[in-house]
Amino acid sequence: MKFAVIGGGLAGLVFGAMAVKDGHEVIIYDKNPAPGGVLALCEAGDYRFEQGPLLMCDLLPGEPMSNLLAEFGIHLDLMRADRNVEMPGYSMHRPAEYEGPYWRRERLKQLFPGDAGGLDKYYRFYDRMMRVRYNLNRRLTPAAVIALAASFIPVARYARMTAQELVEHFFSDKKLQALYTGILADYCADPREVWGLAVPMTNLETGFDDRIPLEKNGKRFLGGFGYVRGGCQKIAQELSDYITENGGVIKLNTVVDRVIIENGKAAGVILADGTREKADIVAGSGSGRDFFLKCVGEEYLDSAYKKILDTYRPMEAVFMVHAGVDFDPAEVLGTSLCYCYGSYDLSKATERLRSGKYHDGEDGFLLFVPSYHAPEFAPPGRHCLTVYTVAPDTLSEGDWESEKEKFADHLLERAEKYLPGLREHITVRKIMTAADYRAMTHMSKSSFGGTVPVWHQKNPPHKTPVRDLWFIGQQSENGGGLWAVSGGAASAYRECIRNKR
Numbered sequence: 001m002k003f004a005v006i007g008g009g010l011a012g013l014v015f016g017a018m019a020v021k022d023g024h025e026v027i028i029y030d031k032n033p034a035p036g037g038v039l040a041l042c043e044a045g046d047y048r049f050e051q052g053p054l055l056m057c058d059l060l061p062g063e064p065m066s067n068l069l070a071e072f073g074i075h076l077d078l079m080r081a082d083r084n085v086e087m088p089g090y091s092m093h094r095p096a097e098y099e100g101p102y103w104r105r106e107r108l109k110q111l112f113p114g115d116a117g118g119l120d121k122y123y124r125f126y127d128r129m130m131r132v133r134y135n136l137n138r139r140l141t142p143a144a145v146i147a148l149a150a151s152f153i154p155v156a157r158y159a160r161m162t163a164q165e166l167v168e169h170f171f172s173d174k175k176l177q178a179l180y181t182g183i184l185a186d187y188c189a190d191p192r193e194v195w196g197l198a199v200p201m202t203n204l205e206t207g208f209d210d211r212i213p214l215e216k217n218g219k220r221f222l223g224g225f226g227y228v229r230g231g232c233q234k235i236a237q238e239l240s241d242y243i244t245e246n247g248g249v250i251k252l253n254t255v256v257d258r259v260i261i262e263n264g265k266a267a268g269v270i271l272a273d274g275t276r277e278k279a280d281i282v283a284g285s286g287s288g289r290d291f292f293l294k295c296v297g298e299e300y301l302d303s304a305y306k307k308i309l310d311t312y313r314p315m316e317a318v319f320m321v322h323a324g325v326d327f328d329p330a331e332v333l334g335t336s337l338c339y340c341y342g343s344y345d346l347s348k349a350t351e352r353l354r355s356g357k358y359h360d361g362e363d364g365f366l367l368f369v370p371s372y373h374a375p376e377f378a379p380p381g382r383h384c385l386t387v388y389t390v391a392p393d394t395l396s397e398g399d400w401e402s403e404k405e406k407f408a409d410h411l412l413e414r415a416e417k418y419l420p421g422l423r424e425h426i427t428v429r430k431i432m433t434a435a436d437y438r439a440m441t442h443m444s445k446s447s448f449g450g451t452v453p454v455w456h457q458k459n460p461p462h463k464t465p466v467r468d469l470w471f472i473g474q475q476s477e478n479g480g481g482l483w484a485v486s487g488g489a490a491s492a493y494r495e496c497i498r499n500k501r
């Protein structure tokens with residue numbers, strides 16, 4: 001069969017690699033000069049920077065995404081990663097000497113003695129959730145299904161809570177509650193609309209100290225976070241090499257304008273230059289609304305699918321300042337990644353974001369040092385620093401192009417709280433706004449990581465109302481992220497093949 005895949009981001013590359021592996025003819029179309037979508041690198045002077053993922057879960061050896069890549073013979077050079085957290089009134093830095101897997105619990109008991117009992121209770125619940133997570137990631141044999149059900153029973157009563165209710169159940173201090181819901185602000189999600197069980201899953205303790213062992217009783221038990229040595233574009237490069245070495249074609253600098261539909265069936269694509277290319281199966285990625293309303297046509301959708309397109313909520317954008325610097329920020333920070341929060345009121349911060357008001361760094365930002373895992377990104381003796389934060393796609397006042405220099409100055413000034421004198425050490429800087437992300441991802445509204453993980457929200461499903469038309473990528477998965485996107489693309493491919501039988 002012949003597959004036309006629209007978008008050569010992670011989703012399109014995984015889908016294409018699966019099809020090539022099965023001996024199908026594959027053409028992937030992508031508007032950018034390099035494959036990978038947001039995994040591709042950007043350059044500024046002698047420096048290179050990552051434009052997308054920084055902390056990757058489920059990718060370490062033995063974890064699901066790593067297993068998927070191994071099916072294509074891809075074995076990445078990975079290293080474990082963790083992060084520090086700065087809250088407005090306290091810090092959570094991993095201790096210089098390893099203090100065991102529960103050091104955060106003990107430190108928090110000192111900071112919040114009134115919540116000591118709640119912390120003990122939370123970590124008992126957390127350990128049970130880790131067992132659920134372990135069982136979820138196992139191959140689902142009948143025995144594993146029973147183990148999964150049994151591990152879920154002790155946490156079932158929390159399954160009816162929102163994230164806000166869950167942290168209020170365990171902790172009374174709002175400053176402590178915000179430590180566990182802060183990450184949701186990254187997803188542009190209000191803790192009142194997210195499923196409570198997402199709290200332990202998005203706060204894996206292994207992500208705050210890379211020395212916490214992932215094994216238990218000789219078995220891989222916990223999930224960890226990782227960096228790809230040399231940068232995450234290596235994932236895209238390896239996948240595209242696999243595709244082209246096995247007869248697939250990746251057409252770069254090529255925009256698809258329309259999907260050809262004949263007799264209710266996808267039959268190929270029409271490129272921006274008017275070329276018509278026939279295919280037996282078409283898979284699209286990118287923005288759900290753009291894809292279906294512009295490339296496919298509303299008239300081909302049923303009311304259920306249209307309703308999902310009307311109601312699902314993509315995340316907002318990011319505002320990023322990349323800086324080439326003449327000192328090592330990781331040495332000063334004591335880490336290669338630091339989440340710096342500026343507010344405890346995450347509901348207000350999310351509301352502000354959605355209304356188009358940029359917080360100008362006030363609500364928080366990240367400090368990320370890509371040259372830590374990819375020293376070759378910077379010239380010898382120099383380093384790369386990325387300061388970034390979530391931001392509205394469209395500003396309610398002004399526009400990104402005219403405001404970006406001022407906003408970048410403000411963000412770097414705020415970063416000096418943690419990296420004193422930073423601005424005097426910058427040799428190169430490059431700003432990325434929502435407008436740049438829109439152009440790169442071919443979306444009319446930038447949504448940096450996928451969809452907001454709103455509880456019970458439906459995202460555009462892989463199977464569409466048009467025969468042989470499939471939808472994959474960050475907007476078909478709840479919460480986005482590398483594993484959700486690649487695992488989703490792989491399962492869409494398998495479903496598509498089952499449907500053809």
Ligand SMILES: Cc1cc2nc3c(=O)[nH]c(=O)nc-3n(C[C@H](O)[C@H](O)[C@H](O)COP(=O)(O)OP(=O)(O)OC[C@H]3O[C@@H](n4cnc5c(N)ncnc54)[C@H](O)[C@@H]3O)c2cc1C
Nearest residue numbers: 007009010011031037038053054055256286473474481482
């Ligand atoms: C700043 C940032 C930080 C992130 N941090 C993390 C993280 O820490 N951990 C994590 O797991 N995930 C993270 N993510 C999310 C993760 O990177 C994405 O979910 C994933 O890479 C999306 O892959 P995709 O293929 O769906 O989309 P994309 O990467 O957007 O790729 C889609 C590609 O398709 C092309 N395209 C679309 N339509 C057309 C068309 N009609 N014609 C031609 N080309 C088209 C686009 O130009 C693009 O190249 C982050 C993302 C960003 C941007």
